[in-house]
Amino acid sequence: MKLTKILMQVAAVALAGTATVSSASAQDTIKFGMCYDLSKSYTFITPQITQGARDLADLVNMKGGIGGHPVEIIVQDHGNEPQRGIECYEKLKREGVFVFDTLSTPVSIAVLPRIMKDGNILLQSLVGRGDAVDGSVFTQVFPVGPTYWGQVVNDIEYIRLQNGGSLKGVKVAFFYVDYPFGQEPIEILKTLAEKEGFELGLFPFPLPGSDQGSAWTQIRRFNPDNIISWAFAGMHVVAAKEMKRNGIPISKYISVNWLNEKDIASIGAEAAIGLKRGTNVAGGQDVPIIAEIIAELYDKGKGNGDRAALNDVYYNTGVAMYSAAFEAARLAVEQGGFPVTAETMKAGLESMVDFDANGLMAPLTVTAEDHGGGGKTRIDMWDGKTWVGQTDWIGAYTDVVWEVVKESSSKFKLE
Amino acid sequence: MFYRQSGVRHNSYSSDRDLFPIPADRYALWFFLALGIAAPWLIDGLYLNSYMLPWLLWTAAALGLNLLTGWAGQMHLGYAAVMAVGAYSTVHAVRFGIPWEFALLIGGLSSSVIGSLFAVAALRVKGLYLAITTLAMQFVMDWVLNHSPAISGGSHASLQSPTFALLGQDITSDAGLYYVALGWCVLVTIFLLNMRRTGLGRALVAVREKDFAAAILGVNSFYYKIIAFATSSFIAGVTGAILVATFYFLASPEQFSVNVSIQVLAMVIVGGLASIIGSYFGAALILLMPGIVNGLFAGFADMVGLQFGPETLAHIPNAAYGALIVIFLMVEPMGLGKIYGNIRDYLLVWPFDQMKK
Structure with a gap:
């Protein structure tokens, strides 16, 4: 019943x-x-x-x-x-x-x-x-x-500030997973490279992201000053391992916002000291x-x-x-x-x-x-225990970002 | 008793070739067709357009794949890629100004051409090798969509579908869109029902059973395999286009990714190879079951007073859904269509089956 x-x-x-x-x-x-x-x-x-x-x-x-x-x-x-x-x-x-x-x-x-x-x-x-x-x-x-566009230009602004206000002769590697999420910042990076005169290298790796060997060998040859990374979750852990293998210090690595304490724990809290991350939210x-x-x-x-x-x-x-x-x-x-x-x-x-x-x-x-x-975003650095803000909130190159936004949104038409 | 055979007499060849010689089958068919037509008055818009409409369209897709996998015996792991070809070519054609009726035809034909072009290469191998080759087609298509903004409408973007219209009439109402899906699904079903009893259908079955035996009988197996690929791709292309026009309202690469191919194949296998009613059941199980199991489980947890986090609530139904598929296939490896067949066979002779024992 x-x-x-x-x-x-x-x-x-x-x-x-x-x-x-x-x-x-x-x-x-x-x-x-x-x-x-x-x-x-x-x-x-x-x-x-x-x-x-x-x-x-x-x-x-x-x-x-x-x-x-x-x-x-x-x-x-x-x-x-x-x-x-x-x-x-x-x-x-x-x-x-x-x-x-x-x-x-x-x-x-x-x-x-x-x-x-x-x-x-x-x-x-x-x-x-x-x-x-x-x-x-x-x-x-x-x-x-x-947006990812806004985030990547703020990363570039951070690198510019680190280099005393000029990007002339600076080498920036863009390391990304080869599908739409990773491809999105490419165009705007190219525009900025032309405008600011830095050297840009593109280093894609395929999904699911566990095979990054060839990308990192190429990055080692390119010898960049900074590496901007569009990856998430376990991909960062593989990247950290490959950087170690190729003798690239982890402090050059600036991640997109998709990196958290769990990934840090997988890399090793000590080993990850100096790793940077773009963010719009304060950590800790x-x-x-x-x-x-x-x-x-x-x-x-x-x-x-x-x-x-x-x-x-x-x-x-x-x-x-x-x-x-x-x-x-x-x-x-x-x-x-x-x-x-x-x-x-x-x-x-x-x-x-x-x-x-x-x-x-x-x-x-x-x-x-x-x-x-x-x-607006800023760059946070992992100090071994928590995230430490490296800059104030940055909202740079808004004109460049909006140009890309307008160019793309103008093609959208609701039927 | 329920499927009475008394009074069924064949006086001519054509009556002998009837699709449904037993009246009960015919009545059931008319009943369900009437239900399908009356559905907009019987059920709420949510169920009509979020459950019934996708179910009918995925059934049409599963039927198309069943033609290839069930009747002609050819594995295909890139079916969603073929659907994508149809969807994208149709939407581009409509945006170019071609009316929907012709655009759908263009979508179907371009799928058909690309699908069979690929088949010419793929059919040099058989069985598992063919499966892997078709999987390659899926990945090629994923790559093309992700790397050619001209087709896909840009990275992360999507291709908006213009308002669907037939015979100059814009179709925007829930019921209208539903009838388009129903009409297409019925059309595909009628085609497949009749194909079984044509020379083409018998040739496909011969090729499936043993292609060199078929060759000895004078059936050109390569030719019929290509026909099967072309026909199934046509159905896939039009279905993909209608899916975009009536349900998604835009085309994006994720809608036609590799896991969609696997899902359609799962519909065919769970439903039953070469079974039409099985495709309906298979599509229902694979497509609708996750949501229903989810609802059952949440309701049960609520009633017993268990407090689950949202993640647990999302994961346990997935496990239950997986178990359900395994159980169905263990009970009847021939699929859900065969389970229905078994029940029908039982009722065919009930209550007199006891007399044999």
Whole structure:
């Protein structure tokens, strides 16, 4: 009797749709839909980012929510498949979600036409097509944070500053995984090389990234002053090994933001001293908001996951992404009142001025034109224990970046 | 009892060649077709366009691959690449100003040409070697898409599909898009149902069973293999194009990557080689099961009061889904289509089957 009842309930749930996990379930909530890849390619970041977002949501709700209304984070897995991402979008859309975040380039590209058509909001920090920062074309898309183009020019600016303000005669190697993610910065690097007069060498390596031998032999011959690396997760570990083998000091290595404490541990915390990383988020736990989360949630045993996962710059990234999202919602409630709609949320995002989540990230100023918020980053160095900022937040060569953005976004036409 | 054979008499050759000699099969078919046509009124838009529509289109794709793998016995691990050719050529043709009807034809034909050109080279080898050669085709296509912005619309970018239109009529409503998918799937199904009883179908089966035995019988195995590649590529190309036009609304390389090829092959194998109804079941299992198992598991955890993190909730259903495929194939290695066949065979003689024992 009881078993049949349970079975019937299970069947009812299955018919009702697919899995969702929610932190709060009141009716008057502000909902954020996270269609994430929790099981396939992006699992090196999604657990930490999800944990950060849910912790921040709990903290905000403990303090009374946004304008008195709790926030609700709905997480669902899409396995990095465009088809399941669309399914997730369509399902959450019908549950009253209008702010979406996919954290996956293929899926954010796949849901883009639907987001634009339905007039919903797509947050795509750090993923997706870079030209989406052009708010005049991609009206509903908010890649808050740096694009890969912005990030790479800031790396070049850092090298320029290190070399006393001139790049003449400096050799820069661009080491990248040979698929769209790695290829994206090439054009802008070539433009800058011409403009600033540094020597650029391109060194691709194939997926899945474990075979980098020939690239590093060529880099050794090229003998660069700095190496900018567009790789992620285990690829950095292989790179560190190859650098050691080729006698290239690791301090020359400037990674894209996709490098965290787990990769450092695999390289060896001591061996990685001097390694650099472009970032828009401060690492470590000395940041006020992270310290507050630890004090209010983890010290009281209320965290949304393993405490050990906190010491990870991707966790800070998750908190940073959702600090910006919640700030936008706060502005939306302030300006347009409750309930928040896609329009007021868009207005809220576009009225964010110099928001840095109390020192957690590069200050963001989002406008109707610039949906990226300025795209500032800085270079952090690993000192053996934590990340140490090497510069102030940099937002260099914005004219060059916007030229590339405009050139690319002008080809986008919604049919 | 349920599939009554009494009263089925063949008075002519054509009636002997009926697709469904038993009335119950025909009624079931009409019933499901009616359900399919009535679906927009019966189910919510979410299920219609996020589950039914992709399911029908992937079924059409699986049927196309089944023609090649199930009937002609040729392995193909680069099927998604062929779909990509069709999708990209169609979208480019439409953007060039050609109406959709012709663009779909162009997509199908270009897939067909590239698919069979490749087959001419690949068919010099057989079996596993052919599988690996077709896999190479997939990688060549991935590389071409990733390295030629003129085709793919730039790195990280995508090719927007213009609004789908047939006979000068823009199709944008949920129901309209669904009917396009349904129409194409039905068309492919009818084609395959009839192909089985033509000379071509029998020649393909002969080639599958033993290609040199077929040659002795006067069936030119190389020629029929090329025909099989061309036909299956045509179906793949048009399906890829319709998928982009009605579901994705844009073409991007990830939609046609190697794991998609493996998924379609899995649909064919789980569904059953050379089984049409199996392709429907296979596509449903591979495509829809992850979501449904996910829902079942989350609901179960919720009910029992277990608190799982989102990651656990994402991983356990994957394991369960994998186990499900293994169990189905262990119970019936011939696939889901055969399981249906077994049930039908049982009901065919029930309740009189006991008399034999």
